[in-house]
Amino acid sequence: VAAPLYISEIAPAKHRGKLSGSFSCNVTLGILVAYISNVLLVDYGWRFMLGVEALPAFVYTVMCFRLPESPRWLICKKGDRPSALVWLKKHISFETCKRMRADWGYSGTIEISFY
Numbered sequence: 259v260a261a262p263l264y265i266s267e268i269a270p271a272k273h274r275g276k277l278s279g280s281f282s283c284n285v286t287l288g289i290l291v292a293y294i295s296n297v298l299l300v301d302y303g304w305r306f307m308l309g310v311e312a313l314p315a316f317v318y319t320v321m322c323f324r325l326p327e328s329p330r331w332l333i334c335k336k337g338d339r340p341s342a343l344v345w346l347k348k349h350i351s352f353e354t355c356k357r358m359r360a361d362w363g364y365s366g367t368i369e370i371s372f373y
Contacts, residue, residue: 261281262278262281264325264328265277265278265281266278267328267329267330268326268328268349270349270350288314292311295307295310295311296311326345327345329342329343329345329346330342332345
């Protein structure tokens with residue numbers, strides 16, 4: 259449930275649909291691979307099957323710790339608007355950043371240079 263929400267917050271608008279669709283395809287592919295691996299490992303017992311499926315889950319969990327905080331999370335949970343604006347500066351256009359800054363009601367000064 260959290261991954262599509264994160265994708266919708268972080269991804270640029272032109273890539274959002276493609277990334278959300280690929281997420282759904284990856285979930286379906288993962289279920290298929292788990293089913294096929296269980297069919298191939300049926301002679302080894304359920305413990306081995308569970309262990310084989312736990313390895314990708316562990317790798318995924320470790321990789322989740324490297325995900326950056328989204329600007330929405332920085333503002334809503336931490337109340338850290340300057341950090342959110344710095345993140346936006348790196349990843350979106352100047353015009354979009356100005357619009358979001360106005361939407362958030364941020365009136366403080368922050369030094370932002372766009373390239």
